[in-house]
Amino acid sequence: MRFLIFATIFLTVMTLLTLYISRRFIKKLHFSKKIQFFINLFLVVNLLGVLGYMLARYNPAIPNWAYFLLSIPIGLIFLLFIATLFYEIFSLLINKTPMNDKRRGFFKKSLDITALSLATAVNAKAMYNAKTVELEKVDIKIKNLKKPYKIVQLSDIHIGGLIDKKFISSIVKRVNNLNPDIVVITGDLVDTNIKYAKKALDELKNIKSKYGNYFIVGNHEYFHGVKSIIDYVNTLGFKTLENENIYIGEEEKGFYLAGVYDIMGYRVDDFKPDIKKALKNTQDFPLILLAHQPKFIEEVKTADLVLSGHTHGGQIFPFNYLVKLQQPYIKGLHKHNEKTQIYVNKGTGFWGPPMRLGASSEITLINLS
Template identity: 70%
Template sequence: MRFIIFATIFLSVMALLSLFISRRFIRKLHFSKRVKRYLNLFLLVNLFGVVAYMFVRYNPSVPNWAYFLLSLPIGIIFLLFIATIFYEFFAFIINKTPVSEKRRDFFKKGLDIGAVAVAGSINAKAMYNAKHIELEKVTVKIKKLKNSYKIIQLSDVHIGGLVDKTFIANLVKRVNTLNADIVVITGDLVDTKMKYAKPALDELKNLSSKYGTYFIVGNHEYFHDVQAIINYVNSLGIKTLENENVYIGEKDKGFYLAGVYDIFGNRINAYIPDLKKALEGTDDAPKVLLAHQPRYIKEIDQKVDLVLSGHTHGGQIAPFNLLVKLQQPYVKGLNQHNEDTQIYVNKGTGFWGPPMRLGASSEISEITIIPA
């Protein structure tokens, strides 16, 4: 029932956005009726693609090429909607500019051709961006830390669909070239049923680092049997931090790495984050906390030097980042929260929904913590 309600609302929104694009953009173009008919037909087919995507989202039997085509329409509608807003703005300026009708008509035709070209180019660029994972390097100073350590952070991989065994195998190879002290995965690793995710997860056994790989659950793990995911990840030699901590590095020269469950656990009253338990026994030593959602930082009432989060995808497709900002205090990158605590937000190593990114690249974070 919950899926039916969500699907109905979501498809209604997509249909309304498509209608808006048709009425406020395509209808106003100085193109022939035949061309505009084709553009509207594309919109209609695209909308049917959204419907189909709702049914194939968690079906691994769908070939990758078909899954790719069906996962694009959501992003295309969103980007065309944004393009329509800009088109309306510039069309308004042209209409209010005191020039002759002939010159105004010339500007309007130029706007029409330019708008269609830019809209197509932006969609193509967004698809290109999703295929390329950037390495983001950052150095963080931590008080009382005696040695430097290199942390590689992955987040929001979203195994399922296009993020398959091949994707993870290539990711692991790249991470292994970075010579990490530790690798951390800050949630939303799995986004499909476990029986479909296992081949891709198995590739993570090949991750290599000096002190091992550590994982915390994100909100999406709660949708696919969180305990089964924890158990399987642990079986791969990856330690899931469940409101607990481990000491990393040489005695008295390292730091405590702690991890909490995601705040989604508060909604289902299970696997609830417990910071007090996670930091038990850490005393006044340097501390790095893994917490999937940046807004968990509001719950921190003890000294934590660095929080590593994900969840936001950096907005994934601009200007969606502005909406994310309404829910999360930090969207991406390194931020100074207060005198004692910094937070780094990974923009996501994979993607959710459409394989598109605009203004927020996929990333592997190379975080070097050094003595302050």
């Protein structure tokens, strides 16, 4: 039922954006009616692609090439919408600037060609960016930590669709090359029925670290069966932190690693985060908390460092400004207060279209000192 509601709202928004692009951008282009017709036809095909994406999203029978074609229209429509907004601003400037009609016509035609060309180039660049997962190296000082540690953080992998066994295998190899002390996955690992994700998940058995591998659930796990996902991940050499903590490192020189359920648990009234339980008996050593959504930091009073994900860094600029309305931090390292720092991973995979603009996918290497 939640998926049906989401799909209905999502399709409605995409339809409205498409109509806006057609009427406020395509209709105003100084191109022939025939060219405008074909561009509008392209928009309709894109909209049908969005519908196909929603129907195919959790169908494992859909081959990757078809899934790729169906997912791209979401990003195309969003970026064309942004292009339309800029087009309207520059059109207004041209119309309001004093000049003769011939010069105004020249600038208007130049704007039309430039806008359409840039929109095409930006979409192509966004698709190209999604192919690369960057290594982000971050140095973080923790008060009273008596020994340096190396943490590798993955987040928002979203196994399902284009994120498959091959993708996970490549990530695992890169993680192992970093020789981490611990590996943490901060939620949204699985984004399909667990039975379809097992082949990709099994690759995680190959991750090697000195003090263990740890996982917390994100909001997307709640869509596909939290319990079944936790149970399976726990068979892969990972420990799911379920409102609990564990001591990491050498005796008297380590730190506590805690993890909570996602705040989606409040909405579904199950698997709810409990910060008091998670941080029980952690007062004697430095504390690092895994919490999927950055806004959970408002419930945190004693952690030295919070590791989060969820935002994808906005994934496609300027969507990050919309994410900012809901989350206090979008990406990177921030000093929340005198005691607590937070690092927000931009996501190792992606959701929806395989597109990234202004926010690369990342594997995070955190050097604690």
